[in-house]
Amino acid sequence: MTERVCKRESLKEGLIASIPIVLGYFPIAIAFGLLSKNTSLSLRDTSLLSSIVYAGAGQFMALDLISAGVNSSSIIMAIFLLNIRYLVMSASLSVKLENIPKKFLPVLGFGISDETFSVVSFSKSKINLAYVSMVFLLPYLSWNIGTIVGYFVGEILPQSLQASLSVGLYAMFAALLFPEAKKNKRIFLVFIISAAIYALIYYLNIFPAGWDIILAIIVASALGITVLNHKEEENVN
Amino acid sequence: MKGYLPVIIGMALVTYIPRMLPLVALKDRDVGGKAKIFLQIIPYTSLSILITRGILTSSQDMIIPTILGVSSAAIAAYLKGNLILSVFVGVLVSYLLLQ
Numbered sequence: 001m002t003e004r005v006c007k008r009e010s011l012k013e014g015l016i017a018s019i020p021i022v023l024g025y026f027p028i029a030i031a032f033g034l035l036s037k038n039t040s041l042s043l044r045d046t047s048l049l050s051s052i053v054y055a056g057a058g059q060f061m062a063l064d065l066i067s068a069g070v071n072s073s074s075i076i077m078a079i080f081l082l083n084i085r086y087l088v089m090s091a092s093l094s095v096k097l098e099n100i101p102k103k104f105l106p107v108l109g110f111g112i113s114d115e116t117f118s119v120v121s122f123s124k125s126k127i128n129l130a131y132v133s134m135v136f137l138l139p140y141l142s143w144n145i146g147t148i149v150g151y152f153v154g155e156i157l158p159q160s161l162q163a164s165l166s167v168g169l170y171a172m173f174a175a176l177l178f179p180e181a182k183k184n185k186r187i188f189l190v191f192i193i194s195a196a197i198y199a200l201i202y203y204l205n206i207f208p209a210g211w212d213i214i215l216a217i218i219v220a221s222a223l224g225i226t227v228l229n230h231k232e233e234e235n236v237n
Numbered sequence: 238m239k240g241y242l243p244v245i246i247g248m249a250l251v252t253y254i255p256r257m258l259p260l261v262a263l264k265d266r267d268v269g270g271k272a273k274i275f276l277q278i279i280p281y282t283s284l285s286i287l288i289t290r291g292i293l294t295s296s297q298d299m300i301i302p303t304i305l306g307v308s309s310a311a312i313a314a315y316l317k318g319n320l321i322l323s324v325f326v327g328v329l330v331s332y333l334l335l336q
Contacts, residue, residue: 045240045241048245052249055252075244076248076251083252083256084255085283087258088279088283090257091263092276097260105260108260109258110253110257117283118284121280163299164335167328168327170306171307171309172323173291174284174307174310174314174327175314177284177285178314178315182315182318187281190281190282194286195288198285198289202290213286217279217283217286220282220286221275225271225275228278
């Protein structure tokens with residue numbers, strides 16, 4: 001296969017892989033654009049939140065805090081806490097993206113979200129720059145276009161459709177995870193352990209928002225090393 | 238209409254840095270052994286945790302559509318292994334439950 005054919009193939013695979021994220025982001029971005037307008041943010045600030053912050057749930061949280069009149073440094077701190085989970089996701093991706101030249105990583109890092117991280121982590125395709133760029137760029141465009149559409153005509157999507165499309169992102173997480181369990185049954189155990197640890201931390205309610213996720217990921221992954229012991233190692237990838 | 242430029246720039250920095258730093262800092266470090274397994278398990282545990290969180294934090298009227306939507310997507314994915322089909326099944330189930 002020549003290099004050019006290979007690159008075109010990767011672009012196509014990246015495009016296909018990004019479809020569920022693109023479709024899932026659009027209605028949520030519309031909801032964000034609409035809510036931002038109703039929180040009386042300008043069009044400039046609304047689109048800046050989606051284009052330079054690009055933080056999904058963090059953006060909704062920011063609107064909530066802005067309308068509650070919370071001061072700037074507390075807002076920034078809250079968003080930071082919500083975002084520290086990206087530290088572990090980014091660290092995990094560094095193994096997966098080991099073949100991509102270092103100079104592209106500062107730009108690619110910007111495109112990491114829960115969803116793009118998941119798709120790239122579970123990708124069966126060859127991980128190269130063309131593939132990752134597509135998986136990171138198309139959802140970003142969807143999020144930003146959706147935000148602007150929502151700002152102007154947010155009322156067009158019926159509430160029940162918006163709600164069910166947002167379930168789509170969780171459906172995608174499940175659809176990425178469960179086929180792996182077919183190959184390695186211990187993934188079920190990892191799922192149950194992770195869910196139980198998060199639920200425990202959630203109901204204990206003693207950790208600030210944001211810390212709950214990262215703490216659960218670290219504890220569950222540390223326990224996971226024992227569950228998926230050395231013999232299964234080749235399946236964990 | 239108030240301008241929020243400084244707080245938006247602050248938010249942009251605290252979102253970008255955690256995403257970019259480990260990716261760049263761990264590049265060309267020879268991560269091996271248990272640390273590597275730990276990093277490779279993170280996708281499985283994070284997804285499990287994000288799904289659980291999605292269910293636990295959903296509003297009262299969304300709990301059942303979320304649980305059943307996610308479960309049907311999980312079953313479809315387990316049986317067929319097709320991502321887009323499974324997501325479609327999940328959205329359809331939750332949409333029908335909301336009618």
